[in-house]
Amino acid sequence: MAVACCNSKGFLRLFPIVLLFNTALVLVWRNVQQAQQLTQTKLLWESNERALMPEDDCSKYDNIPKEISPRTLELQELLKCRDRSLRFERIQHGSYWVLQNLVIGRKSRDIGCAESITYTTIGDYTFFDNLKPLVERWLAPVSFAIHAPGYDLKATLDSILYVRNCLDDNGLIKDWVSFHVYFPNNHMPDKVPFNMAQVLRRPYTCTFGNGTDVPPPYTLIPRSESYKNTANLTYPINVGRNIARQAVNTHFILASDIELYPSLGFVDFFLDMVAQNHSVLALDPLLPRRVYPLPVFEIASGAEIPNDKADLLALYQKKLAQGFHEKLCGQCHKVPRQKEWLNKPFSEGDQLQLFSHTLREKQFRYWEPFYVSDNTEPLFDERVTWEGQSNKRIQNYAMCLMGYEYHVLHPAFLVHSPGIKKATEGSATRKKYATEMTKFINVKIKPEYHVLYGRNSACQT
Ligand SMILES: *[C@@H]1O[C@H](CO)[C@@H](O)[C@H](O)[C@H]1NC(C)=O
């Protein structure tokens, strides 16, 4: 009997194969379904999150096709950088938790990597009064890392809402500032926001019922009553500096202290300079690496913040301006050929140029410059606290060992928020920290850096 179809022997042999084939089909089909479901949930979740945002925080910017300028195209080609959107992340950073990009600037979110420069900076809630003057002058992304242990997070979130909603008549803070908060894992706040929408949904008021303005939340709890001070915590300033640097989406950054305001138009001046003369960058990897410091000045309290070099010189003539910390530590902030820098003729709208350059040696061995960089210079050593001082010197020490060149810009500059710092006795605790830190730097940090970067007796911490 030879019935092909019912050949039971043949069927028995085929059966496992058919079964396997069917199982495989079912599995594939289920996978496809799951994947579809996942994308749907994800889309739903994202659209929910977006829907929860106040109207002006995303929709206005979502559907506008971005125009890319010829300069941006050229620089992107030159720098070979990749565009990336800022997004919220919870990050473990050593013994700290970081809510990175908890609140994102609406224009900063999708800025092109070669389109702008990010000002990266640090503080706690008591520094928020600097944001408005800073952003009005920088007009580009600001990446702001805020130390907020324990209940300081509440004052911080209230302050974020206040500057965005009560101070921001022209929307510049909402456009440009991205806020990150961080706290030690053994000083957690009781509760942290789940996402940006949850921060923005917090209640706030700008004026009382009787029409008077509500005082800024960052003035309500003095620093002496902050959680940080009550718990005797030190200020991990370099942790904040690194968090702010690591959270950006532009190729160039200016890592700065929030009280330092730039002269006007800086970002465009700098990018124009690079686009017009590529050799201001040391693109050949065999060349020594470069950063681009700006001279820093301080002005008398009550003086108008200078917009350009003409304004600065006018203040100089009235003896209302001087080099930053000139009386406290002249060597820490003087740029090479500072006198010539001041005397160099200029006219309005002058292009930015590289004025002078130096290594961080000899008379510049104590220099603590603020500079534009491509964010590849060493990170800040996180074992150094604000109380321990020397918190910027260690990084420049590493850069000295690496042979970094510092090319000073003209005619742009930074100016400290008005008020000339006088020598103060400094608290006994801070002195104690500083002495201990200096010892720690000498016996621990420096030997490590010698292993990592080599030795050079011309370099100083
Ligand atoms: C307005 O109301 C606030 C809060 O109730 C109060 O602190 C403030 O003194 C009032 N101002 C005036 C001018 O009445």
Ligand SMILES: *[C@@H]1O[C@H](CO)[C@@H](O)[C@H](O)[C@H]1NC(C)=O
């Ligand atoms: C903080 O330091 C002060 C003075 O040294 C001390 O009295 C206080 O108990 C300390 N507080 C904490 C929470 O350790």
Ligand SMILES: *[C@@H]1O[C@H](CO)[C@@H](O)[C@H](O)[C@H]1NC(C)=O
């Ligand atoms: C371009 O920059 C380099 C480095 O600063 C400088 O030496 C050169 O003179 C500049 N070229 C022009 C045309 O400005």
